[in-house]
Amino acid sequence: MSTTLLVVQILNGLQLGVLLFLIAAGLTLVFGVMDFINLAHGVQYMLGAYFAVAFYGLTGSFVAALLLALAAALVFGLLIEAVVVRRLYGRDHLDHVIATFGIILFLNSGVKYVWGAAPLSLPVPEALTGSVALAPGLLYPVWRLVIIGSGLAVALLLYVLVSHTRIGMLVRAGASNAEMVSALGVDIRRLFTIVFGFGAMLAGFAGIMIAPILSVEPGMGDTILILAFVVIVIGGIGSIRGAFVAALLIGLVDTLGRSFAVDVLRLVMSPSAARTVGPALASMLIYLLMAVVLWVRPSGLFPAKGR
Amino acid sequence: MHTPGEMQSAAPAAAEEGAPAPRRRRAVVLPALLFAGLALLPAAALALSAGYMLDLFTRVMIFSVAALSLDLLIGYAALVTFGQAAFLGLGAYAVGILAAHGITDALVSLPVALAVSGLFALLTGLVCLRTKGVYFIMITLAFGQMAFFTAASLAPYGGDDGLTLADRNTVAGLPLFDSPLAFYYVVLACLVGAYLMCRTLVASRFGRVLRGAKDNPVRMTTLGFRVYHFQLVAYVIAGMLSGLAGFLLGNATEFVSPAYMSWQRSGELIIMVLLGGMGTLHGAILGAATFLLLEEWLSAFTEHWKMIFGPFLVLIVVFVRGGLIGIGAAVGRRLFRG
Numbered sequence: 001m002s003t004t005l006l007v008v009q010i011l012n013g014l015q016l017g018v019l020l021f022l023i024a025a026g027l028t029l030v031f032g033v034m035d036f037i038n039l040a041h042g043v044q045y046m047l048g049a050y051f052a053v054a055f056y057g058l059t060g061s062f063v064a065a066l067l068l069a070l071a072a073a074l075v076f077g078l079l080i081e082a083v084v085v086r087r088l089y090g091r092d093h094l095d096h097v098i099a100t101f102g103i104i105l106f107l108n109s110g111v112k113y114v115w116g117a118a119p120l121s122l123p124v125p126e127a128l129t130g131s132v133a134l135a136p137g138l139l140y141p142v143w144r145l146v147i148i149g150s151g152l153a154v155a156l157l158l159y160v161l162v163s164h165t166r167i168g169m170l171v172r173a174g175a176s177n178a179e180m181v182s183a184l185g186v187d188i189r190r191l192f193t194i195v196f197g198f199g200a201m202l203a204g205f206a207g208i209m210i211a212p213i214l215s216v217e218p219g220m221g222d223t224i225l226i227l228a229f230v231v232i233v234i235g236g237i238g239s240i241r242g243a244f245v246a247a248l249l250i251g252l253v254d255t256l257g258r259s260f261a262v263d264v265l266r267l268v269m270s271p272s273a274a275r276t277v278g279p280a281l282a283s284m285l286i287y288l289l290m291a292v293v294l295w296v297r298p299s300g301l302f303p304a305k306g307r
Numbered sequence: 308m309h310t311p312g313e314m315q316s317a318a319p320a321a322a323e324e325g326a327p328a329p330r331r332r333r334a335v336v337l338p339a340l341l342f343a344g345l346a347l348l349p350a351a352a353l354a355l356s357a358g359y360m361l362d363l364f365t366r367v368m369i370f371s372v373a374a375l376s377l378d379l380l381i382g383y384a385a386l387v388t389f390g391q392a393a394f395l396g397l398g399a400y401a402v403g404i405l406a407a408h409g410i411t412d413a414l415v416s417l418p419v420a421l422a423v424s425g426l427f428a429l430l431t432g433l434v435c436l437r438t439k440g441v442y443f444i445m446i447t448l449a450f451g452q453m454a455f456f457t458a459a460s461l462a463p464y465g466g467d468d469g470l471t472l473a474d475r476n477t478v479a480g481l482p483l484f485d486s487p488l489a490f491y492y493v494v495l496a497c498l499v500g501a502y503l504m505c506r507t508l509v510a511s512r513f514g515r516v517l518r519g520a521k522d523n524p525v526r527m528t529t530l531g532f533r534v535y536h537f538q539l540v541a542y543v544i545a546g547m548l549s550g551l552a553g554f555l556l557g558n559a560t561e562f563v564s565p566a567y568m569s570w571q572r573s574g575e576l577i578i579m580v581l582l583g584g585m586g587t588l589h590g591a592i593l594g595a596a597t598f599l600l601l602e603e604w605l606s607a608f609t610e611h612w613k614m615i616f617g618p619f620l621v622l623i624v625v626f627v628r629g630g631l632i633g634i635g636a637a638v639g640r641r642l643f644r645g
Contacts, residue, residue: 037441039574087625093441094387098581099624101574106617113611226448226570233445280460287449287456291434294446298438 004138009259010252015144017251018151022206023224024231024243025158026199032175032238034192036085037093039100042225043107044080044200048073048207049216050111053120062125069208070201077200081193089192104222112218119215147209154202155244162240171195175238227254230286234293236300246301250286257282337635338502338589345495349488361487362559363603367596368491368498369555374579374591375501376548381577382586383509384541385521388435389444390451391576394424394546396458396568398553403470403563407463413476413484417554424550425543427454432542436535451573458565469564476558484558494555498592501548505588508544517541582623584632593631 027041051069059065084103088095124143131139162168170191173181182188207221214220231250235242262278269277293301345368352360373395380386401420410416431450438446464470475484484490508514520527520534527534557563566572575598583594601619605612627634 031441084621084625093444094381094577094581094585095624097574098578099621101578102617102620102624104617105613105620109611109613109617113614222571226452229445230449233442237441276460276462280456283456283460284453287452290449291446294438294442295434298442300442 004135005259007134007138008140009255011140011144011148013252013255014248015148015151015251016255017248018148018155019206019210020224020227020231020251021155021244021247022151022209023203023228024235024247025154025240026202027228028232028235028238028240028243029171029175029195030199031232033171033178033195034089034174035178036089037096037100038085038196038199039097039225040080040103040107041199041203041228042221042223043104044073044077044203044221045207045224046111046216046218046221047076047107048204049122049211049214049220050115050120050207051204052208052211053122053216054115056122062123065122066208070205073204073207074197074201077204078193078197080200081196085196086189086193089189108218108222117218119217121215122211124212141213143212150209154205158240167191167194227286230290232300234290234300236302239300239302242300242302250289253289254282254286257285261285334587334589337632338592341589341592342495342499342502345498349491358487361491363599365487365491365494365559367599368494369552369559370576370579370599371592371595372498372501372555373549373552373576374583374595375498375505375588376545376552377576378580378585378588378591379505379508379541379545379548381580382588382591383514383521384517384538386436386538386542387444387577388447388542388545389570389573389577390431390447390449390454391545391549392570392572393451393454393568394428394549395553395556395572395576396454396563396565397424397427398550398555399557399563399567400458400461400464400470400553401550402476402554402557403472404464406472406476407470411474411476412480413478413554413558416476417551420550420554421547424553425547428543428546429539432539432546436538436542448570448573451568451570455565455568455570458568465564467565469562469566472557472561472563475561490559494559497551497555501551502588502592505548509588513537513540578620582620582630584630587632590630590632597631 023041023045026044027038030036030038030041048069051072052065055068055072056062056065059068080103084099088099128142128146131141132145134140160168162171170181170186174188174191174195178188181191227250231246232243234250235244235246258279261282262274265274265278265281297303345364348364349361352358352364373391376394377388377391380388380391398420401423402416405411405416405419431447435443435446435450459467475482475490478484484493509518516527516532516534516537519530520532520537524534553567556567579594579598580591581594582597583592584590601616602612605615609615623630629636
């Protein structure tokens with residue numbers, strides 16, 4: 001394996017990791033603060049992508065599409081919170097699973113009804129097309145760098161928000177002991193609504209950013225949802241920092257595993273056996289990682305305090 | 308973080324202990340009616356010359372067996388597993404892979420299916436049961452996904468596309484499963500057998516320890532029970548029951564594919580249990596039947612049937628506690644009181 005290929009794959013891994021972080025951040029907050037399992041978080045990512053395609057079709061400008069889609073994702077998140085989620089706080093986790101599974105079924109089928117089952121695409125913004133030479137002989141698409149950059153920027157923003165603002169303080173306090181926060185006179189319901197809407201917007205943002213390089217289709221949120229759950233469980237539920245570390249870890253392990261599993265296995269077994277075992281092993285690598293992490297640390301790498 | 312859930316689930320269990328006579332009677336009458344209806348269904352199907360009903364209800368009963376095994380874990384041990392479909396797939400793959408090597412008799416494939424799913428449950432259970440609550444949900448999901456990807460990579464056995472069987476299994480050389488009617492009654496017998504076994508199990512000392520550990524694991528441990536061992540045995544039993552369902556499913560569809568093990572399928576099984584009402588056993592059967600029949604009925608109306616089914620699930624969760632059995636009980640209470 002050449003160094004160039006390795007660097008490209010590491011960048012691809014980072015890009016996947018950043019994307020996973022955008023989704024996992026909202027998931028882990030909703031879970032950590034409200035103790036709510038939101039399976040519908042993946043469809044919010046899908047909706048972000050669909051909104052972007054729809055608004056791009058209307059306005060013809062990527063920036064306008066981005067802003068409008070972000071607003072739409074936020075509104076939709078708040079709507080789901082108001083109509084369904086709000087009624088289920090404090091109920092059994094299984095109730096959350098069923099209700100949000102129902103939302104998944106509805107929305108996956110709903111986008112198929114509105115936009116059809118065929119995959120849609122969104123063009124990369126004019127100014128950011130093409131590739132850039134990071135080193136001699138090392139070309140990398142600009143848009144993927146933009147995704148990495150914007151993801152890291154959001155991570156920084158989240159860090160500042162959560163660690164250095166009043167609302168961030170309440171969120172952290174809510175993650176370690178929601179009842180106590182409520183007893184101290186904070187309107188916890190309103191905090192929940194804000195966090196849920198913000199999480200939905202982050203997932204939508206991930207969907208918008210990935211739309212130019214992935215086909216936009218019904219069910220695109222289902223796979224990424226499971227990956228995001230793996231991320232928050234490895235990172236420790238409720239911990240933004242844990243989600244960030246785990247997201248990059250999962251992104252790198254998954255991408256590098258898929259590109260190099262066959263090559264590595266070829267060192268210890270016959271080429272044909274490696275070609276059979278390699279892809280399977282690569283697909284399950286992150287689940288193996290999760291099983292090992294939970295075996296060693298049953299509450300994840302960075303458990304939020306107080307639980 | 309799972310304390311609120313545990314406290315909630317403790318309440319109905321406590322109510323059941325001191326249940327008045329009508330409740331107990333209902334727990335016998337309802338399953339008896341259910342099984343009697345299933346036993347008489349082929350006659351109705353014959354009279355209406357609706358042969359497809361036989362296949363449909365065979366499918367319903369197969370998934371009922373799997374849902375029953377899941378209810379044993381969720382409803383009686385508070386072990387919410389998100390990987391139960393893996394066992395369904397293992398049972399089906401046992402049939403498919405043996406058939407690909409020319410072994411097509413149920414006297415071989417059934418024991419193999421049970422052994423493989425039991426072994427998988429034992430090995431994964433050893434790891435999974437160390438974790439609690441949400442982490443348990445996620446680690447069972449992880450093992451389910453591993454099984455899924457392993458199946459998808461089995462290139463000699465169809466890989467992603469799955470494996471088509473030449474024929475259903477024979478039983479001691481006899482083509483018993485080839486007759487839809489005979490196969491229907493075989494599946495019914497399996498379902499009744501599985502139901503009675505689970506019923507006996509939860510009423511036994513073993514079942515009481517499980518239920519005790521569900522409400523308060525620390526207390527059971529202090530009383531001297533090794534909760535981990537009891538849960539592991541329950542996990543293996545449930546795995547083998549789902550393996551049985553997988554064996555039947557492989558035979559029913561004459562097709563085996565990784566899709567049987569997908570996480571969505573595991574989610575559907577959980578929904579069947581909750582839809583019917585968890586911790587009742589016959590609720591799982593009712594839930595599986597409702598789920599599959601609604602799917603069949605709604606998809607005949609429109610290809611976008613999930614747009615109706617999704618909100619239906621949300622409504623059930625928001626407004627009804629205890630699933631369909633819960634609705635029945637609430638209606639019953641109101642009638643008797645008024």
